[in-house]
Amino acid sequence: QVQLVQSGAEVKKPGASVKVSCKASGYTFTGDNYHWVRQAPGQGLEWLGRINPNNDGTNYAQKFQGRVTMTSDTSISTAYMELRRLTSDDTAVYYCATSPIWGGHLDSWGQGTLVTVST
């Protein structure tokens, strides 16, 4: 049974950084790409990017280039997403989700991590 467990809620001040983790269990960690999707309050879903844990290859949405970094640690089956220079517009629930390495859709999702940016 695939399971993705994310780190807990965060409250950050504008200008700070946040790093969210996503620990995978129940399958081979390196068999999937790890994606990050966010959802601002009352809004739709927005894809931030993905990482291939086999080679640390990444693709980021242009909107987040230079501000986001996705990493992974295969020894503990965990993916990370760091977002820097936070503003109030970054207040959202951040989800990790997986897709098969060979290509395919987002088939498993974490429970989400609420990041609140406030003074």
Add this chain to the structure above:
Amino acid sequence: DIQMTQSPSTLSASVGDRVTITCRASQSIGNWLAWFQQKPGKAPKPLIYKASILQSGVPSGFSGSGSGTEFTLTISRLRPDDFATYYCQQYNSYPWTFGQGTKVEIK
């Protein structure tokens, strides 16, 4: 970037109704399209992938069709558990993009 446009944004319907949601891509995405269902406070749930393949465990009342730039999600007979927001998403090319969502509400 490929833009995904869903219609309608909101849909009012009754239990037992047949419901259809449309998703249009700004350029051809083949059949690399997924549909998700989301309820308040919950992560999106995969329903359909590759435009028409039902995710394991999803009731057969859901179906998807289309290819290229136009796609549809159909719920044959609405059940109480189906009132939710639905999103389409293309995975033909990066950056992956979502439609804006369609809220199916009780009439």
